[in-house]
Amino acid sequence: MLDTDEEKKILEMLKKVLDPELMVNIIDLGLVYGVTFDAQGRQIDVTLTLTSPGCPMGGIIIEDAQQTLENNYPGSEININLVWEPACSIERLTENGKAELGYS
Template sequence: MNPHPAAPDASAIREALRAVQDPEIGMNIVDLGLVYDIAVEGNQVAVRMTMTSPACPMGQMILDDVDEAIARLCPDLERFVELVWSPEWSPALMSESAKAHFGWQDDDA
């Protein structure tokens, strides 16, 4: 048994973040296109993400949920969650399944 398991990669972390919901919209933050970048280096995980609006009243709760989701997956790694506003979020960033759920078409975004 390996006493030092390998850190999860960015795709495993992205998958774990699918458990984080935007409660106002009722969809996970990955399919909404809110997660821009995930980097795993050494003992650190860094996530760059945004909100659908700078006025999002649930922003801090979502950030806390992101931190908790990463901590469940890799409790021994340092976590950094950076909220960014560039690029600005738009419906074009949603996954195809999210666009279909909300009835968006590519020319709507």
Template sequence: MPTKEQVLEVLKNCYDPEIGINIVDLGLIYGIDIDEEAGRVKVTFTLTTPFCPLGPELVDQIRELVGSLEGVKEVETELTFDPPWSPEKATEEGKALLRIMGVPI
């Protein structure tokens, strides 16, 4: 089974299609729970806005990427808006990219 760090690393290949920053650096990943016995990984995440039409696309990408890791039999996703996303949730790298795009942080 992968570690949380390995799950986060593979999720860096999943990009928010509107912003062009990966969902880890953007701060959209709120939690990763690994059940080694069941081979299940649960990813709790959010979107930049509740009105984002690309949520289903991100769910598919998360399931595909995490499901490709050795030992993963099932990928569960949970979308939450509590707490709501804000640019302050981004990693330092994500914040730097957002600043380049003119997003106030």
């Protein structure tokens, strides 16, 4: 759950980050588990997972998320925290994600 308008804004920015294999953004894929924004410390923390531990595009996705936030928050510390629990699952897809992947 996002607590601030700034965290909601960050989530919207991350919709620009696509999984290059699926061509669906990481928000609609349900890969982003959390975002925190600390304005005083100028720090953004994003917790996300990948579709699988062996995802060949994982590095590209993480770098794209990092660059997207660095471009919009210059001078802020951006931390992308990769986690594997809970694992990526169809249940985490948004309605848009399900539609784009043909699940609806």
